[in-house]
């Protein structure tokens with residue numbers, strides 16, 4: 782992608798809310814776990830996926846966008862809904878057991894007595910910088926960690942609130 786990727790530790794982020802700009806559904810190839818791949822193949826057919834050397838991916842259109850991304854009233858939504866891959870649910874955050882991108886004190890996050898290091902990909906349009914809000918720290922990031930650990934599947938704070946972005950839309954991504 783054209784923009785330079787930079788990982789920002791979570792303590793520099795005041796809040797994050799997905800604005801359904803669709804940038805991430807176009808800029809990256811989504812890597813699938815085998816069970817995720819199997820579910821997609823069973824429901825949508827093998828032609829919606831691509832296999833690399835040792836990885837499975839969702840197919841992309843010629844413009845780079847994910848085949849499940851669609852546009853509704855200038856919002857880019859996910860057609861996979863409840864089958865959305867974990868990689869997509871976690872974007873733009875990386876929840877790591879080691880401080881891969883430095884800024885140890887700014888990246889450390891405690892959950893369930895364990896230490897994690899959280900960074901955000903700065904290319905996401907939904908990031909707001911500053912002192913983290915209470916809600917972002919205690920709800921949004923907690924949900925990201927629980928999804929990363931496999932303790933949670935359903936998304937609430939970690940996806941776009943379409944009803945807020947577009948009061949008449951009945952879908953969520």
Ligand code: SF4
Pocket residue numbers: 798799800801802803804805806872873904905906907941
């Ligand atoms: S996660 Fe970020 S880049 Fe992706 S659609 Fe939402 S605001 Fe845009």
Ligand code: SF4
Pocket residue numbers: 805806807811839847848849850851858859860861862865866869
């Ligand atoms: S599966 Fe959904 S969230 Fe993931 S890249 Fe495709 S449209 Fe975007």
